[in-house]
Amino acid sequence: MVKIDKGLIGGSTSLLILSLLKEKDMYGYEIIKELEERSDNTFKLKEGTLYPILHRLENEGYLKSYRKKGGTGKERKYYQITTKGEKQLIEEKRQWHVFSTSVNKVIGGENHGFSTL
Amino acid sequence: MGFQRSKEFLDTVLSYVKFPFDKEDIRMELQEHIWDRIDYYTQQGLTYYEAEEKAIKDMGDPKEIGIQLNKEHHPLIGWLYLASKVLVILFVIINIFMAVPVIIDLGYSIFDDKLIREIPKEDIVYKIDVNERVQVDDTVINFKNVVYDKNGTLHISYYYYDKKLWGSGWSLGTIGIITDDKGSKYYRGSSHTTGGIVSKGMVSVENFRKDAKTLIIEYDRYNRYYKLEIPLKSGENIE
Numbered sequence: 617m618v619k620i621d622k623g624l625i626g627g628s629t630s631l632l633i634l635s636l637l638k639e640k641d642m643y644g645y646e647i648i649k650e651l652e653e654r655s656d657n658t659f660k661l662k663e664g665t666l667y668p669i670l671h672r673l674e675n676e677g678y679l680k681s682y683r684k685k686g687g688t689g690k691e692r693k694y695y696q697i698t699t700k701g702e703k704q705l706i707e708e709k710r711q712w713h714v715f716s717t718s719v720n721k722v723i724g725g726e727n728h729g730f731s732t733l
Numbered sequence: 734m735g736f737q738r739s740k741e742f743l744d745t746v747l748s749y750v751k752f753p754f755d756k757e758d759i760r761m762e763l764q765e766h767i768w769d770r771i772d773y774y775t776q777q778g779l780t781y782y783e784a785e786e787k788a789i790k791d792m793g794d795p796k797e798i799g800i801q802l803n804k805e806h807h808p809l810i811g812w813l814y815l816a817s818k819v820l821v822i823l824f825v826i827i828n829i830f831m832a833v834p835v836i837i838d839l840g841y842s843i844f845d846d847k848l849i850r851e852i853p854k855e856d857i858v859y860k861i862d863v864n865e866r867v868q869v870d871d872t873v874i875n876f877k878n879v880v881y882d883k884n885g886t887l888h889i890s891y892y893y894y895d896k897k898l899w900g901s902g903w904s905l906g907t908i909g910i911i912t913d914d915k916g917s918k919y920y921r922g923s924s925h926t927t928g929g930i931v932s933k934g935m936v937s938v939e940n941f942r943k944d945a946k947t948l949i950i951e952y953d954r955y956n957r958y959y960k961l962e963i964p965l966k967s968g969e970n971i972e
Contacts, residue, residue, distance in 0.1 A: 644762065645769040662793025663770070664746070667763060668801030675805055693762050 629669055631712055632659070634678065634697060634705040643692035644670060670695055678704050739767050742789050749799025754815065755806045767792065830896070849878050849890045849935070856882045859966045867959040869952065871896040874908065879948060879963055887919075887941035887948065894931040909952030909959070911938055913945035 636642060636650050644666055651659045673679045678701030685691050697705070743763055747756050767788050774784035792798070849860075861879045868874070874893040881887050891908060911919045919938045948963040 643765075645766045648766075662791070662798075663766065664763065664792035664795070664798040665801065667759070667766075668798065668805055671802065671805040690765070692765055693758075 628708075628712060629661070630673060630678075631705070631708040633666075633669065633673065634701055634708065637679065637695055637697040638702065638705060641694045641696045643686070643694050645692075647695075673701070676704075677701070738785050738789050739764065742767070742792065742795050745795035746799040746802065749796065750803045750806055752803075752806045752808045752812075759802060759806070763792070763798075849880055849888065852880055852882060852888060856884070858883050861963065861965065863963055865961055865963065867952075867961060868896075869957045869959065876908075876950070876961065876963070879965070881941065881965070885940050885943065887938045888935055889938070889948075889950070890933070890935045892931050892933045907952075907954075908934070908936060909950045909961075911936070912949045912951065913942055913965075914947035914949065915942055915945050917942050917945070 632651060633647060636647055642650070644663075647670075648661075648663050648666060651661070670679065670681075674681055674695070678698060679695045680698055681693055681695050683691055684694050686694075743760050746763060747760055750756055750759060767785075770788035770791055771781070771784045774787050775781060779787065858881045860881075863876045863879055865876045866873060867876075872893055872895055874891055876889065876891045878890045879887065880890070889908070889911075913919075919941065946965055948965055950961040950963070952959045
């Protein structure tokens with residue numbers, strides 16, 4: 617199993633979180649589980665470090681939180697994306713697209729002069 | 734068992750969070766996460782002890798988490814937020830008390846004073862609705878009615894209250910010196926007041942001049958001054 621360097625996903629954590637919360641409101645543990653499952657455990661971040669990120673996103677107005685009883689009957693702190701957060705998500709997706717395209721251009725050199733050397 | 738390892742972990746995290754009012758929320762949120770993780774591992778067949786160990790390990794470095802959380806729960810922002818809340822509440826309270834005179838005046842202006850109502854109707858020669866408000870320090874005095882009766886007695890009814898409900902308890906010694914436009918000076922025949930948040934009072938002046946056109950109440954005590962001129966129904970209008 618490949619584990620991605622924490623620094624690498626660090627910058628895109630908010631993109632991942634906002635994308636997940638765009639689908640439905642979730643509490644911290646749920647977000648971690650979703651990240652793990654969808655990335656086949658590639659994104660196995662230190663779970664506690666999720667909370668400073670969530671609280672930052674809330675401070676910035678991208679998320680808001682509320683306490684609610686979930687399906688298991690246990691009360692949890694849920695996070696919900698705000699309109700401001702949705703705009704931020706679009707912007708971060710755009711940035712990610714620019715970034716990943718650029719990276720691919722550099723590393724995917726088959727069509728590039730260098731690869732023929 | 735018991736959550737000894739969890740408690741240690743949470744205590745360490747929270748030791749880095751300086752703003753006291755957010756601590757309990759943070760503790761609860763992280764605690765719930767650890768519980769969920771422990772459940773997950775015990776369902777996979779681990780003993781409780783193993784599950785807790787693993788769950789704590791999954792959380793990461795409590796010091797790092799605490800430092801990062803503290804940045805998001807900065808004391809300055811926290812206190813400012815709290816202060817702004819307190820200010821809003823104070824503002825609301827002050828406004829309520831500012832509104833007190835309005836509410837009281839509204840309430841009392843609708844109903845006739847009880848003291849006035851005690852004067853037999855057939856004795857009343859005329860009645861004037863005055864509703865003049867004066868203020869001495871925080872005490873508001875509202876002169877409500879003036880009633881002239883057939884015995885030549887002029888009754889002045891008023892109520893007063895402290896603008897601050899928790900007020901000084903300043904009691905109104907006198908409403909002032911009573912004179913008329915003809916230059917006669919009157920000494921009170923009788924006066925009585927009833928207490929409460931709003932005190933009601935009535936001053937009755939005997940042998941008030943029938944031909945006086947204006948009733949003058951002048952208060953000049955302890956450097957506080959007010960003068961009220963109340964037009965009366967002049968003598969010729971009275972049968």
